[in-house]
Amino acid sequence: MSSFSRPIANFLAPNLEKDDTLLALKVIFQPWIWKEGKFIYEFEKIFNDYFQFVDAISFNSGRAALFAILNSLSIKKNDEILIQAFTCNSLVNPILWQQTKPVFVDIVGVNNNGFLDLNLDPIDLEKKITKNSKAVIVQHTFSQPADIEKIQEICKKYNLFLIEDCAHSLGVKYKGKLLGTFGDASFFSFGRDKIISSTFGGMAGSSNSLLASKIRKFQKDLNYPSYFWIFQQLFHPIIFSLILPTYNSGFGKFLLYFFQKIKLLSKGTSYEEKQGRKPNFFPKRFPNALTILAKNQFLKLEKFNRRRQENTKFYFENLPDNFILPTERGDIQFLKMFPILVENQKEILSESKKYGIIFDDQWYQSPIMPPGTDLSKMQYRMGSCRKAEEVASKIINLPTNPAVSKNDLDRVLNFIIKYAKPIES
Numbered sequence: 001m002s003s004f005s006r007p008i009a010n011f012l013a014p015n016l017e018k019d020d021t022l023l024a025l026k027v028i029f030q031p032w033i034w035k036e037g038k039f040i041y042e043f044e045k046i047f048n049d050y051f052q053f054v055d056a057i058s059f060n061s062g063r064a065a066l067f068a069i070l071n072s073l074s075i076k077k078n079d080e081i082l083i084q085a086f087t088c089n090s091l092v093n094p095i096l097w098q099q100t101k102p103v104f105v106d107i108v109g110v111n112n113n114g115f116l117d118l119n120l121d122p123i124d125l126e127k128k129i130t131k132n133s134k135a136v137i138v139q140h141t142f143s144q145p146a147d148i149e150k151i152q153e154i155c156k157k158y159n160l161f162l163i164e165d166c167a168h169s170l171g172v173k174y175k176g177k178l179l180g181t182f183g184d185a186s187f188f189s190f191g192r193d194k195i196i197s198s199t200f201g202g203m204a205g206s207s208n209s210l211l212a213s214k215i216r217k218f219q220k221d222l223n224y225p226s227y228f229w230i231f232q233q234l235f236h237p238i239i240f241s242l243i244l245p246t247y248n249s250g251f252g253k254f255l256l257y258f259f260q261k262i263k264l265l266s267k268g269t270s271y272e273e274k275q276g277r278k279p280n281f282f283p284k285r286f287p288n289a290l291t292i293l294a295k296n297q298f299l300k301l302e303k304f305n306r307r308r309q310e311n312t313k314f315y316f317e318n319l320p321d322n323f324i325l326p327t328e329r330g331d332i333q334f335l336k337m338f339p340i341l342v343e344n345q346k347e348i349l350s351e352s353k354k355y356g357i358i359f360d361d362q363w364y365q366s367p368i369m370p371p372g373t374d375l376s377k378m379q380y381r382m383g384s385c386r387k388a389e390e391v392a393s394k395i396i397n398l399p400t401n402p403a404v405s406k407n408d409l410d411r412v413l414n415f416i417i418k419y420a421k422p423i424e425s
């Protein structure tokens with residue numbers, strides 16, 4: 001392993017390319033275009049042309065977009081929002097900020113066909129519906145389509161709003177139809193390790209005219225984030241062009257730690273959010289500066305997803321039979337990360353670092369990511385979603401992102417074959 005090779009990881013700016021860094025460098029010296037500007041509307045239009053919603057409305061993160069959607073539904077205090085466990089706190093928090101109640105639904109886990117399914121279990125969903133239930137959020141985990149038709153049916157039966165969380169699934173189709181177009185509303189993330197990245201950013205989309213207009217009104221009433229916050233996000237692709245090639249030698253890792261410590265770099269999730277509190281920089285409008293980066297990435301969406309598809313195929317073809325594979329339900333195209341279950345998660349997480357492979361992507365250990373999230377503040381009761389908890393304690397996610405080379409795939413595979421102890425099915 002050369003110390004100048006990029007680390008193999010699911011996080012650490014996996015979508016960053018040279019042109020993204022150059023663009024950020026150009027924009028960072030033009031603070032007068034950072035906040036309001038024409039690129040916001042241009043990006044919203046390109047995005048909406050792709051999905052054909054009534055409207056696509058941009059925000060400064062996926063969680064802000066979800067907050068806007070929840071705010072635009074006629075939801076009262078103490079209404080219940082159903083959401084799967086094995087999720088991220090940035091999905092739970094907007095529910096709490098709204099003073100509504102998250103109700104956790106278990107995931108399918110290992111399904112009847114012996115495949116691993118990290119999505120919401122429709123059977124458990126139906127059991128958890130009460131007279132206070134108002135909406136279901138469906139997370140298409142790691143780009144794997146949830147059982148969306150069945151969930152649509154359930155929402156119809158109980159008169160619930162259906163919101164799709166497409167943070168992991170931009171550009172994925174289910175039976176030929178784009179994910180995000182099945183629900184009453186959907187939201188997307190352009191976070192640093194998502195399908196496309198502008199460090200932070202998000203979009204809400206809806207084909208329901210009334211709902212779309214309420215979300216748009218909510219957005220118009222928001223402010224832009226501060227100049228400092230925008231600077232932090234623009235600085236990310238710039239400094240990462242230095243962090244990535246030097247990460248394995250230790251210097252890049254130090255730079256990351258240092259710039260986060262002095263707050264010139266933001267973190268994907270703040271300490272307050274792990275405690276269920278709302279930081280003052282959410283929700284805000286998507287600033288012009290970041291839409292410029294997001295548009296550049298959006299134009300590479302097909303290329304990125306093709307790479308993910310090839311990498312996903314590699315694991316499907318080469319992982320030995322004793323691993324439980326993710327289900328191939330529907331026309332699954334790719335996985336944002338390729339999950340496997342192992343008996344020795346802790347050992348894999350630490351041993352892999354010696355080989356320049358970093359599995360520490362925060363999607364492990366806890367049913368609500370990242371580890372360290374205060375579960376009681378999230379209103380999650382341990383033992384309430386056993387499959388999600390079990391999966392969290394055994395999961396390792398193999399990288400499929402566009403930065404992963406053929407050589408990297410071989411290294412990951414060889415490492416897994418050598419060290420991983422697959423769970424008994």
Ligand SMILES: Cc1ncc(COP(=O)(O)O)c(C=O)c1O
Binds near residue numbers: 064087139167190
């Ligand atoms: C499944 C899922 N949903 C929603 C979000 C929120 O997106 P964002 O980071 O843009 O707020 C994330 C990521 O943080 C996520 O992983």
